[in-house]
Amino acid sequence: MxxxxxxxxxxxxxxxxxxxxxxxxxxxxxxxxxxxxxxxxxxxxxxxxxxxxxxxxxxxxxxxxxxxxxxxxxxxxxxxxxGKTPMARHDTWAEGAPSGHVLNRFTEAVIDNIRHSLAQIEPAEFDAACALLGDTDRRLHIVGGRITHTMAEYLFLHMQVIRQDVSYIQSTTNTWPHYLLDVKAEDVFVIFDVRRYESNTLKLAEMAREKGAKIILFTDQWRSPVHAYADICFSTRIVVPSAWDSAATTLLLIETVIAAVQDINWDSTLDRMERLEDMFDQTKLFRKFT
Structure with missing residues (x-):
């Protein structure tokens, strides 16, 4: 690099x-x-x-x-x-776009982002974040914004299966202050915030920190202002040849976190999975072919 x-x-x-x-x-x-x-x-x-x-x-x-x-x-x-808008980012790439098909150019950019981002993550810090997420004595709150709510919901869906006491908060709604009413000092917040950074998310992080909560931040290479309140900050590279930033590296990190956290209390996680599958069978939510 x-x-x-x-x-x-x-x-x-x-x-x-x-x-x-x-x-x-x-x-x-x-x-x-x-x-x-x-x-x-x-x-x-x-x-x-x-x-x-x-x-x-x-x-x-x-x-x-x-x-x-x-x-x-x-x-x-x-x-x-x-501060670049999607339109401005597209112009930047269009002017300097190398030859070759977009499939190759985009994939190369994502792979480069992954390699560089993972090189910046300390294994001990990653393990500490997973330990917080897997600590069932702590309530877990997952926060997403206008774009990042998709990643927050993805993590929430899996954490809801892995452990109890998980809530999902979307900072772009006017209801997020309600979630802070019962926050305790041992609670954990996972916050997603990438450019363009959201004012509501920053205020939510500030108020959660005032209550003594631990904050794990997923952000980009420039780092959201939320990092001033974060205990652990994961910065991943997001630039690709597109008007839009890439979530690929962040999603890779999220899925790695999910894989690590599910093993922390595997016996209780397995029990939750089995009970959930039984509910799926009763409701016939998914088709079975056997």
Missing amino acids: PDNALTIADRIQNQLDQLTRAERQLAHSILENYPASGLGSLSVLAKDADVSAPTVARMVQKLGFKGYPDFQTALREELKAK
Whole structure:
């Protein structure tokens, strides 16, 4: 993956182990309010992170930039990419579309997204997220938005079979505050939010966090503002040669989560599956050919 395909957040995560203590302090400060944190002057960024100006200059070079102006230019380009409408994204791809059939071009982009996204996920963090989702002492709330509700519903449908106490919330309706009435500190929220990020989803995350709930966020490579409230954040790449972003990588991650969580309490999950199948048989919901 060429460096120019990486976001600055990607570069920081890749370099964390090689940074000095002061540089790591700066890195975490940048990520806390990314990407807005790097749009001010070098001196302001240094002050906000409580590090020296030379520390900022050194780390920017470690990230692969000639200097702070180049660093800021890259940030501004990321902001422009965040705000692109579907029409603008289509124009970008149409101008630079390589030769070859769209089946090949689209598939190559998705495979590249998958490889890059999985390389950024720490196995320990993935396991921690699955442990939270599989903890039946915690109520689980799954939140989707205008587009992401499809992924949220997909996860909800499977989690509802795997365990009890699961609710689905669509932040684009006016009923989501009702779901927060009985939220407790041990509850878990899974929130989906990709560009263009939704104000309702951000407010829901803020209010859930105030109640002490744990938040697992599925977002894109630029990261939703919800990441400021998230305990665990999974960033997947979504850009493909289309006016629309791709959900393929996120869906792969969701299905991997489902596979992992079902094994955490397999005996109780198996019992729920068997009882559900018995209900299907009684209602004759599905055709049988034997």
